[in-house]
Amino acid sequence: MINEADYKKLADVVYRRTGISLDLKRYHILKPKLEKIMDKNGYKNFRSFFHDYRFDKNKSLKQELLNTITINETYFFREKYQFESLVKDILYKIDAIRPEGETLRILCSPSSTGEEPYSIALSLLEEDGIINKRDIELVGIDIDSNVIEKAKNGLFSKRSIQYISKPTLDEYFEKKGMEYQIVDFLRDAVEFKVVNVMDKYAMQRLGKFDVIFSRNMLIYFDDESRKKVAMTFYEMLKPQGVVFLGHAESMSRIASVFKTAKSGDSIYYIKD
Ligand SMILES: C[S@@+](CC[C@H](N)C(=O)[O-])C[C@H]1O[C@@H](n2cnc3c(N)ncnc32)[C@H](O)[C@@H]1O
Missing domain, CATH: 3.40.50.150 (Vaccinia Virus protein VP39)
Known part of the structure; x- marks a missing residue:
């Protein structure tokens, strides 16, 4: 449901909002995760999903998306x-x-x-x-x-x-x-x-x-x-x-x- 061009569009908005740059190297890992979010939230195509994300129509979708793309690695007494x-x-x-x-x-x-x-x-x-x-x-x-x-x-x-x-x-x-x-x-x-x-x-x-x-x-x-x-x-x-x-x-x-x-x-x- 999400192709590389869609991913780039999404990456552009994510970057402007969060500073996180989603490079193409992560596309294959994130694609199924993003599609799962779309599916779970009832989106049939990227266009409607992207529209709601971009115009902040769905707060929980926005948070779910952020929670999926972050890299959270940490441990006690690191450095x-x-x-x-x-x-x-x-x-x-x-x-x-x-x-x-x-x-x-x-x-x-x-x-x-x-x-x-x-x-x-x-x-x-x-x-x-x-x-x-x-x-x-x-x-x-x-x-x-x-x-x-x-x-x-x-x-x-x-x-x-x-x-x-x-x-x-x-x-x-x-x-x-x-x-x-x-x-x-x-x-x-x-x-x-x-x-x-x-x-x-x-x-x-x-x-x-x-x-x-x-x-x-x-x-x-x-x-x-x-x-x-x-x-x-x-x-x-x-x-x-x-x-x-x-x-x-x-x-x-x-x-x-x-x-x-x-x-x-x-x-x-x-x-x-
Ligand atoms: C790799 S962890 C680092 C955790 C800890 N500081 C450490 O060094 O072990 C990076 C964290 O940055 C958070 N993060 C990324 N972009 C952020 C933003 N725009 N605002 C707040 N936190 C952000 C991620 O959610 C993730 O949990």
Whole structure:
């Protein structure tokens, strides 16, 4: 029901709305999935499906489509050195320049199924020092509503928890069948929301942050969308706020407004 030309048309609208570029390499994998969505929602041809998507006639169709095209790979303590830099170094530097009593706010944009913000929460508990000095707020956002639901439930597979140490696993997780559920107080410690990073106003409604993690999403964007998102982050950061990107990503080609800095093995970007 969907041919290559249809796919390109759809990819064009998806790209403008989300920054995600659907290249032709994914056509053969996505074609049957997209056709299943069309079928399930009663669309007999691509034209009517595309019309409703483009003109936002069917909100659940739009969300279902987004949930199908996103790539959600994540796991606990991915690039662990970045969490170490955060809790042992960077948060102390930020603490030193913030007024007494101000809450430090950390955003994971995107959070996918939650392993990244929960890894930050676990790292904060292990470090112990900074959480005794300051209230810290953690927010995780993603465009995919399925992953946000999973993040809220806090149930993780064996593969996802494989880099968590045994004592941490025993202390903060409960085995439920084949899965592991993070304890309630940690689930309550992170606020999860469905937000599109390309929606500047929805992003700004989240408020100002001291630290933004944006790892392994911009690699799926093209340069123009990367620039837009980087400038949104810039506006959302408090003075001297910090951005962490994935190890294959770099701000230097995207936005010159950030100052590059190093902490241990981590490179990070400061709002100067
Ligand atoms: C590979 S995961 C990265 C998760 C985590 N940050 C990590 O590094 O392990 C990429 C996530 O980006 C999300 N994403 C893609 N485009 C987005 C957008 N426009 N707004 C918000 N999230 C988006 C996807 O839904 C997916 O869950």
